[in-house]
Amino acid sequence: MRAKFTELVPHVPMQEGTAGSLPFADSSLSAITVAQAFHWFSTEEALNEFERVLEEGGILVLVWNVDHPAGNAPWVQKLRDVYALQGNDVPQYRTGKWEEVFTQSEVGKNTWTRVGREYFYHYPARTEEEIVAAVMSKSYIMRHSGDVQATIHESIHTILRGPDVNWTVDGKGRRVVEFPYRTEVVWFTPAKKA
Numbered sequence: 387m388r389a390k391f392t393e394l395v396p397h398v399p400m401q402e403g404t405a406g407s408l409p410f411a412d413s414s415l416s417a418i419t420v421a422q423a424f425h426w427f428s429t430e431e432a433l434n435e436f437e438r439v440l441e442e443g444g445i446l447v448l449v450w451n452v453d454h455p456a457g458n459a460p461w462v463q464k465l466r467d468v469y470a471l472q473g474n475d476v477p478q479y480r481t482g483k484w485e486e487v488f489t490q491s492e493v494g495k496n497t498w499t500r501v502g503r504e505y506f507y508h509y510p511a512r513t514e515e516e517i518v519a520a521v522m523s524k525s526y527i528m529r530h531s532g533d534v535q536a537t538i539h540e541s542i543h544t545i546l547r548g549p550d551v552n553w554t555v556d557g558k559g560r561r562v563v564e565f566p567y568r569t570e571v572v573w574f575t576p577a578k579k580a
Contacts, residue, residue, distance in 0.1 A: 405432035410439045421449040425477040428484040430493040437497055437576040445501065447573045450479045454507065454568035461551045462566060468541045469521055476526045488574065498574045506569040511554075511562035514546050 392400050403409040405420075405427040418436050436446050455463035470480070477483065488494035512520075521527065521542050527535060545551075546563075556562045 405429075406435050408435050408439050412438055413441045413444075415439050415444060416441055417445050417447060419447045419449065422451065422479075424448045425479045425481075425484040428477070428487040430487060430491050433487060433491075433493045433498060440576055443575070445573050445575050446498075447571065448484075450570045451567050452479065452570070454566045456507075456566060456568075459564075459566050461545055461548060464545045464548075465517075465521060465542060468538060468545065469524060469527055476529075478526070497576055499577045501573045501575055503570070503572045506571070508567050508569065509564040510567065511556050511560075512565040513560050513562055514543070517546060517563075517565060518542050 388400055388402075391398075401409045406429070418440065440446070453462050453466065455466060486494075488498055488500065518539065522535065522539060527538055530538075551563055553561050553563050
């Protein structure tokens with residue numbers, strides 16, 4: 387992933403670190419953005435490290451894009467039903483457990499203040515192959531054996547080929563469907579630096 391990032395945006399420096407050990411000086415960052423990942427390291431150690439490197443008035447921004455089975459897309463819930471069962475033993479955004487570090491830990495309760503939470507909805511046109519690839523790329527599916535992945539893969543195709551998916555043809559001649567996403571953005575600031 388780092389190699390691809392460096393290839394695509396070579397003018398942006400890449401530094402190695404972890405949420406619990408960031409390679410930055412104290413009070414040196416105005417913002418930290420974590421996208422699609424905070425549920426993997428929602429710990430007091432990470433919050434302490436974030437607080438250390440944020441400058442006064444700095445913010446921590448957490449972002450997740452998730453499929454959103456709302457409105458006229460019941461097939462999205464069917465997809466979720468297939469893959470949601472695969473990750474019950476690993477950290478998941480959808481369980482909301484990531485928030486517990488802010489509401490139940492001493493560091494979270496005493497050091498961090500939630501400033502805001504917003505939801506944004508968008509409906510990108512996706513091909514069947516793009517939807518299948520997105521689902522199959524989920525870490526909790528990728529860790530399964532080839533046989534389990536093949537079963538999930540076939541189930542996804544079956545749902546996408548069902549009667550309740552409203553496929554259209556886009557301007558490029560591709561067979562696409564609007565795939566409903568919800569983006570959640572939550573931002574916090576260290577209380578003593580607020």
